[in-house]
Amino acid sequence: MKRRPSVLIYLALLFLAAVFVLPIAYMIITAFKTRVDSQTSPPRFLPRAWTTDSFTKLFNDPGSPVLTWLGNSVVVATIFAVLSVTICAMAGYAVARMEFPGRNAVFGTIIGMMFIPGFVFLMPNFELMSKLQWLDSYQALIFPGAASAFGLFFMRQFFLSLPKELEESARIDGAGPFRTFFSIMLPNARPAIMTLLVIQFLANWNDFIWPLYTLFSDDRLTLPVGLARLQGAYTIDYPVIMAGAAVAAIPVLILFIFLQRYIIQGVAASGLKG
């Protein structure tokens, strides 16, 4: 049943939308101001004169290679999401559709670990990274979180909901368990896989504490951590910082516009909070 809300409600909603959009717009616009402009009181929303100086400054500063950071973030988050979804889907499938001794114990243990907050793993995993010589490397960002209990649970729930006939027909075609999984079950799990991919990609993309302490070199940082360092290095040269923030924000915003459905679906379905 569609109901058109009253004009008043539309106005309220528009106001709300402005509250959410304008700060982001202001951030991006500030990147096009001069430093003096950004530090002139009273501030103006639009630049007194548009300039791309801060982008030039940023891209030419060897100490803050934002484009490298962007590349790092893309590579790491993509590998992480693909790896995580693959192993979670395989394990989730086994737990959902196969019966084997020890299944409940294994599943129970994994779910139980879900209730241990992430910060408990900071110190031991740091020591582990140090022992593996993985500090300051992509591996440190990819492997520790990939076997996600939540991801496994999420995939399991989805596989539970698929009709049994899928496997039956595969069996009649003479497919083994692995072919059944990869060529029948996975394609049928596409909505769940897309959702989990997006969730894991975003979670890794936005991860902050872990890369903050495990990455050191300028050219290894991911965007969120790079941005924190940028803020330290440029203190109140706001246009440069905002240029960095814009570089970090625009790709995810574009991603969000296109994958909005999956993201919102994923959140609605799961309640992943980071």
Place this chain on the structure above:
Amino acid sequence: MTTNGFSRRGVLGAGISVGALGVLSACGGGKGAGSATTKATGDGGKSGYNGPDVSLLFWNGFTGGDGAFMKKLVEQFNGEHKNIKVTMQVMQWSDYYTKLPNAVQAGKGPDIAVMHVDSVATNAARKIVQPLDDVAKALELSETDFAPVPWKAGIYKDVRYSIPLDVHPLGFFYNKDLMDKAGLDAEKPPTDLNSYMDALDKLKGKGIQGHWASPHPFTGGLSMQSLIKQFGGSLYSEDATKAVYNEEPAIKAMTWWVDLIKKGYSPAKVGQDADFLALQNGKTAFNWNGIWSINTLKEKSDLKWGVAPLPNIGGTKAAWAGSHQFVLPTRKQADANKDQASRVFLNWISQHSLEWAKGGQVPARNSVRESAEFKALNEQAALATQIDDLVFLPAVPGIGDAGAEFDKAFNEIVLGGKDIKATLDAAVGRANKILEANAKKYGA
């Protein structure tokens, strides 16, 4: 005071002014020399570097205006040395001190770094930085070239780990307009207890709270360290095995500071940096602050101000000071080319120390400090006269952890109005435990 203090100050100052953030500007001075591996028999970079192209990573925490200055020097160096490329990586001091040990440990550390004097011993004990004795020898650097304390502070267990770069003492900044207003001679700032109290009274008569007593490490804690020394005490025992700031001199100093508030020379609950802003805005006449404030005040063209050595309140001349030191982080894999090239860099920087001094610091190196060119920098030179009365934190590993207890106790007393003796006793108790644990941990 502690490295933590510095970083916190650096961050909190961010909203206040650009210049203030240049908190700990380095300035040339130290005929810096670098070395490399322990067995380096190098010449301290004297003969230059003829090897293949190398790039060096240089970490520091110069996030403010001084960072730009250091960057300019680095660019000039790169221009003059075709086969060496130094890349500067700047982060906030707190991040820097968190990352450096872990990065070096992981074999991902920088080739060159700058460190506060009270962190050198800690990092030496952790084997994060390399011994530099041979380099100091090769460059013919000796104690007589440097102010004694920053020079000695680079030594841990009889081995040198750092080359002093600069000294940044606390100074007495005053607002000349307000002094005029109170009928004081703006060219003759008070120098001792009587004249200081007399000036405060006169200011009070005009409704001016003359000296805002900050409860924060910046600048209150630094002032308090100076005062304790002035009253004949110190924070730690000679060998830094015990904290002693619950003794008579410290109590006298604390009492004097708290009385500034009680007697109405200062408002209660002074905010972080509020004292320095009040000086700039003509709300208070006196502020004891770091030499790095010179640049900030110079930017205020309409402000009439002066700077002098700290007045002698307690009976002995003394002023807190810190110092930046060059260090070479340990290398996991030997690289003779980088070792030599980093020495060339340090050597070069030290030769450009006068340029550096203009940034607003006191050079650690005697020859530069005593040069006519430096003396022409009036404000810096005025504070440089304190060079023999400076108070540094002792060079023992982990002293920063113990210093945090002092900061907290000081804050509780000034801001929270807690009983002086009892608070200091408790803090000293905790500090002693830390010192004891550190001694065990670092095997001192």
Place this chain on the structure above:
Amino acid sequence: MTTNPTIATPPAATVPGAGRRRRRPRLAGNPMVPWLFMAPFLVLFATFTIAPAFYGLYISLHDWDFTLPGRPFVGLQNYKDLFDAESVTYKPFWNGMKNTFLFVLFSVPFLVTLPLLLAMLLHREFPGRTFFRATIFAPYVLGVSVIGVMWKYILDAQFGFLNRMLGAQINWTTEQPWAWISLVGITVWWTIGFNAIIYMAGLSDIPEEQYEAASLDGATTWRKFTHITLPGLRPVLIFILITTVLASANMFGQSYMVTNGGPSESTKTVLMVMTELGFGQSRAGAAAAASYILAICLGIVSVIQFWLMRDRDAAAERKKQKRAAKEFQARRRAEETNR
């Protein structure tokens, strides 16, 4: 890095009941097959989740310095220190705990109620709904550091836009209570869309007929809210409350980026204390001990919340609700036939 203690329901797909009993012989032909499917997951899970959970306990029993070779065993000293007012870790830790507690206290009420209002506004179909829904959710996809630098500029006391709009001179990030107000405000702005989406999903599970029946019955909007919406949302509410408390208790980035824990460490959260202890001062043993204490505290809080919300026998209530709905429907049908 963060494992998310969440309970999921699967995206829509039909659940056929058939074929269950025939599953075993089909795929379990080789007993190794399920383990092969699980192997990659289990290897990583065992290495980076299960082992560290215990390795952390081991670390917490030592004076563990990441950069020193010597790591003496100290027994429970790290734990004792956290409860010994004379120890070095006591003050920072409990100050952090207090600050984290305050943040939970200030932020959770807003984070639980405001999204519900939004969700009620947005959950019905109307033209433009997708746009508005996307807009309020957009900030959530941005990372905390983007949010942090952005708001730091907007909140700047001298050049900030907020002070200009309000015509005020407020030190948003360097003075209390403004610093808390800023951090709570930023967090609400950042995550409101997240909880709202979950609420919307919950709202769409409440059958429309219940509302219609209630309307026919002459129920007021408020009555409908308390008698249909809230009971219908109970599981969602429990979920949101628990996850929101946990998320707020994990607060780190906002303080790190915007106030850096200030003024005077009054917004320094326990996570900041923990990382500073472990990575800054290299006292990993103490940091690990603190992390277990905090984890236990959070566990207790979660259980209490769960218990409080469950207390009124949700099952019975749901039954009652169903019965009521049926009655409404029956009455409505009766009325319709009467008409």
